[in-house]
Amino acid sequence: MKHLISAADLSLDEILSILDTAEEMSVVNDRDVKKLPTLRGKTVVNLFFEDSTRTRISFEVAAKRLSADVINFSAKGSSVSKGESLKDTAQTLEAMGAQALIVRHHASGAAHNLANSGWISSHIINAGDGKHEHPTQALLDAFTMRKRIHGSHSRGKSLDGLKVLIVGDVLHSRVARSNLLLLRSLGAEVRLAAPATLLPANPNFLGASYYLGLDDAIDEFHPDVVMMLRVQLERMSASFFPTAREYSRGWGLSAERLARLSENAIVMHPGPMNRGLEISSEAADSAQSTVLEQVANGISVRMSVLYHLMSGETRE
Amino acid sequence: MNYQLVLKNTNLGDGTTVDIAIEQETIVAIDTGLSGEVEIECRGLIALPGFVDLHTHLREPGFEASETVLTGSRAAAKGGYTAIHPMANTNPVADTAGVVEQVKALGDAAGYVDVFPIGAVTVDLGGVQLAELGAMADSKAKVRVFSDDGKCVSDPLMMRRALEYVKKFDGVIAQHAQDPRLTEGAQMNEGQVSAQLGLTGWPGVAEESIIARDVMLAETLDSRIHICHLSTARSVEIVRWAKQRGIRVTAEVTPHHLLLTDELARTYDPVYKVNPPLRTEADVLALREALIDGTIDIIATDHAPHPAEAKECEWDAAAFGMVGLETAVSVAQLVLIDSGRSNWQRLAEVMSLNPAKIAADLGQGEAIKVGSTANLALVDPAVQREIVAVTESKSRNNPFAGMTLPGRVVHTIYRGRPTVLDGSIVEVAR
Numbered sequence: 001m002k003h004l005i006s007a008a009d010l011s012l013d014e015i016l017s018i019l020d021t022a023e024e025m026s027v028v029n030d031r032d033v034k035k036l037p038t039l040r041g042k043t044v045v046n047l048f049f050e051d052s053t054r055t056r057i058s059f060e061v062a063a064k065r066l067s068a069d070v071i072n073f074s075a076k077g078s079s080v081s082k083g084e085s086l087k088d089t090a091q092t093l094e095a096m097g098a099q100a101l102i103v104r105h106h107a108s109g110a111a112h113n114l115a116n117s118g119w120i121s122s123h124i125i126n127a128g129d130g131k132h133e134h135p136t137q138a139l140l141d142a143f144t145m146r147k148r149i150h151g152s153h154s155r156g157k158s159l160d161g162l163k164v165l166i167v168g169d170v171l172h173s174r175v176a177r178s179n180l181l182l183l184r185s186l187g188a189e190v191r192l193a194a195p196a197t198l199l200p201a202n203p204n205f206l207g208a209s210y211y212l213g214l215d216d217a218i219d220e221f222h223p224d225v226v227m228m229l230r231v232q233l234e235r236m237s238a239s240f241f242p243t244a245r246e247y248s249r250g251w252g253l254s255a256e257r258l259a260r261l262s263e264n265a266i267v268m269h270p271g272p273m274n275r276g277l278e279i280s281s282e283a284a285d286s287a288q289s290t291v292l293e294q295v296a297n298g299i300s301v302r303m304s305v306l307y308h309l310m311s312g313e314t315r316e
Numbered sequence: 317m318n319y320q321l322v323l324k325n326t327n328l329g330d331g332t333t334v335d336i337a338i339e340q341e342t343i344v345a346i347d348t349g350l351s352g353e354v355e356i357e358c359r360g361l362i363a364l365p366g367f368v369d370l371h372t373h374l375r376e377p378g379f380e381a382s383e384t385v386l387t388g389s390r391a392a393a394k395g396g397y398t399a400i401h402p403m404a405n406t407n408p409v410a411d412t413a414g415v416v417e418q419v420k421a422l423g424d425a426a427g428y429v430d431v432f433p434i435g436a437v438t439v440d441l442g443g444v445q446l447a448e449l450g451a452m453a454d455s456k457a458k459v460r461v462f463s464d465d466g467k468c469v470s471d472p473l474m475m476r477r478a479l480e481y482v483k484k485f486d487g488v489i490a491q492h493a494q495d496p497r498l499t500e501g502a503q504m505n506e507g508q509v510s511a512q513l514g515l516t517g518w519p520g521v522a523e524e525s526i527i528a529r530d531v532m533l534a535e536t537l538d539s540r541i542h543i544c545h546l547s548t549a550r551s552v553e554i555v556r557w558a559k560q561r562g563i564r565v566t567a568e569v570t571p572h573h574l575l576l577t578d579e580l581a582r583t584y585d586p587v588y589k590v591n592p593p594l595r596t597e598a599d600v601l602a603l604r605e606a607l608i609d610g611t612i613d614i615i616a617t618d619h620a621p622h623p624a625e626a627k628e629c630e631w632d633a634a635a636f637g638m639v640g641l642e643t644a645v646s647v648a649q650l651v652l653i654d655s656g657r658s659n660w661q662r663l664a665e666v667m668s669l670n671p672a673k674i675a676a677d678l679g680q681g682e683a684i685k686v687g688s689t690a691n692l693a694l695v696d697p698a699v700q701r702e703i704v705a706v707t708e709s710k711s712r713n714n715p716f717a718g719m720t721l722p723g724r725v726v727h728t729i730y731r732g733r734p735t736v737l738d739g740s741i742v743e744v745a746r
Contacts, residue, residue, distance in 0.1 A: 085625065085628065085629050086629055086630050086633075087628055087629065105630065106632070107630035107631060107632035107633060108503075108513055108514035108515050108584075108631065108632070109513065109514075109515070109584030109630060109631045109632075110630040112584045113584055113629075113630055113631075116583075116584075117628075129514070130514050130515075130632065131514035131515075131516075132513060132514030132515075133514070174514060177512070177514060200510075200511030200517075201506045201507065201510075201511065201517055201519065202507055202508050202511055205508075205511050205512075206511070206512060
C-alpha cells in the first residue's frame, strides 16, 4: 500500500490489518512514554488547504508518536487565488524532503491527483478531499465500533451484520462516503437518513437504502449504530432545509429519540458537534456516545496508517 | 483539355469513382479520365464537401496562449474543415462590429478556412443588454449566428427580444442551454458517478428546461433557434417533439458527447471536464440515434483549447472544454459509417451541408457537383489511427489522445487550393 486515497481502495484484509495494528498503537498510547521509533528520520507534511485543527493535530500527534519529523503547511484559499498550483506546492514540499503528504483539500479528487498525476512520488494520505472521502475518519469510526462491541477481543474481527444508520448531510459529506464504503467492506449494513435535499440526486447512493425521516429509520431499522453528521448552517441559507429548528425536529438526535434506540446502540459524531441542532446534549453526553473515544482512537488509527504506508522502507 | 487541378479517382461515397476538375475556386467538371496541370491522386479516398464547424473557440483576441485564429484555422484545415464559426467569448467579447471584423480579417489573413465570426447576443455576454446585432450583421463579417456560448441567455425576456430582433436579417440565436441556478458550482454530470466522486452535479434538467422554454418561444415568435451541444436523451426528446410541431429548431451534438461518458471523471483528470458535461451511456446512445434519424442536424466540435496549466490541477479549479477539430470526422465515421447505421451522404449533411445552411454561409456546404465552390475534404476511411495530443492546435487538452479512431483527412481543398496534402498542412505563402 503506497497511498490512502479512498476507502474503496482497501481490501478486507488491509482494513483488518490497519485496525489490528491500531490496537497495538492504542496500547502505546496508554503508556506513560507514548513513543515508538518506527519513522525516525522520516518527514511527514500536513498539507492543509482547508482549516481543520482537530484532524491536523490528530495526524501530527500520530506522526510524532512514531518519531517522524512533522511539518505543518497551511495553504489556505484556492490554488487559483493563491497563485500557486497544487502541483507546484506539492513538488516544492517534496523537494524539501517530504516523504509523505497528508492532504486536506477543498476540491474533491485533490489527493487522487497528487497520487496519480506523476507530479511527485511521496506517499499521499487523504485527510479529506472536498465532498469525496475522508478514509482515516471511516477507519477510526470502524475501530471505535469494533472496540465498543468486542472490547479487548477486537483483533481480527469484522463488523458482520452490524446495522449502521448515517444521519444528515450525506450529499456534502466525505465522512458518509468513506464510511459507507468501508463499513460495507467490513460486512455492516449501512442505511441513510436525511432530508431528500441532502441526499445525492440518485438517492440509491452506492446501493444504500435510505429514509427521509429519522423516526422511520429508528423504528424500522433498529440501528446498532447511529452516526450523526455535522450540519453546516450555510446549507440553510441555500434552502436545503428551511430552519435549524425544523431540521432539528426532523433529523436531530433528541433525548426522546435517544431513548427509543436499543440500550446497546451507540451514538457517533465526527465532530465538531452542533449541540441542539443535529445532536442533543443528552445524546452527546450519554454513555452511548463515543464522541471522545473517536478522537482518541483517531490517533491510534492514524499511527497505524502511517506505519502501514511508511515503515520498512529504506531511504532513497 | 488540362484543368488547373484534378482530384483523380475520388470515391463519392456511393461507390462511384470519378475525377473532380477545379478551376480557380469552382468545380468545373466531374467525370472519368480528366487530366490537369496539377493532379492529386485520391484512390480510396471519400470526397466530401469541406466541413463547416458551427461551434469553434479560437481564443483570439485575448487568450492567444491557448489558440489564435491562425493556429485554429490550421487545426481546422487538418480536420477537413473549410469554414469555422468562432464563438464570441474572447477578450474583448465579440459583441461589436469592430471585433467581429477583426476576427474575420485575421481569418482571411490566415487563409486556411473561411472564418465566420459568431456575435454575442448580449453586451459582454452579460445577459443584461442586447449587443448591436444589427451592426454585426451589416458589418464586413456579415454575422448571422449569435450566441452567448459559455453562458446561457437565461433571462426569458432577453431571449425573446433576441429571437425577434434577428428576424430582420434572418439571423439565428445559438443557445447554450444551461439554467444558471440549477448548475451553480456544477462540475460534472449529476448521477451515480458524481455522487460517488463528490463532485457537484450538473443535472440534465438544467439543459432540458431551457430548451423546452426556447423552442416554445421560437414557436410563439415564429423565429429560428439553434441549440448548441445537446447532451442528454431528454433534450433529444424535446427537440424531436418541437420538430414534429414544425418549430424552426436545429440542434448540434459534439464529437465528445457522441463518444465519451461521465465514467471518465473517475480518473479526476480534468481533460474530461467539459460544459455541458459528459453524460451517461444511455445519453450517448440517444444522441447517436438522433444524429442518424435527423433530430440532431449537425456535429459541431465546441473545440475549446486551454493551456496546460488550466488542466494540470484539481478538477474544481480546471477549465471546462476540450479540443476537437482534428478528430471530429473520425467520430462521425465511427457513429454513422462504421456502425453500419447510416451513410456518407448523412455524414456530409451533418458535417457540412446543414451547418452551412443554418449559418447561411456563402460558398460552403455545397454538394459536390459542377458549379459548386471547390471546398472539399478527402477522407481515407480505411485507416485506424492512434490519436495524439500534439496537433496543429496550440493546446493539448485532447480527451481522445491514446484512443484509436477510424478515418483520416488526407487532403483538404479550400476554395480550389490545397490546404492539406497527404495529411500535412500546406504552408500558405504570405
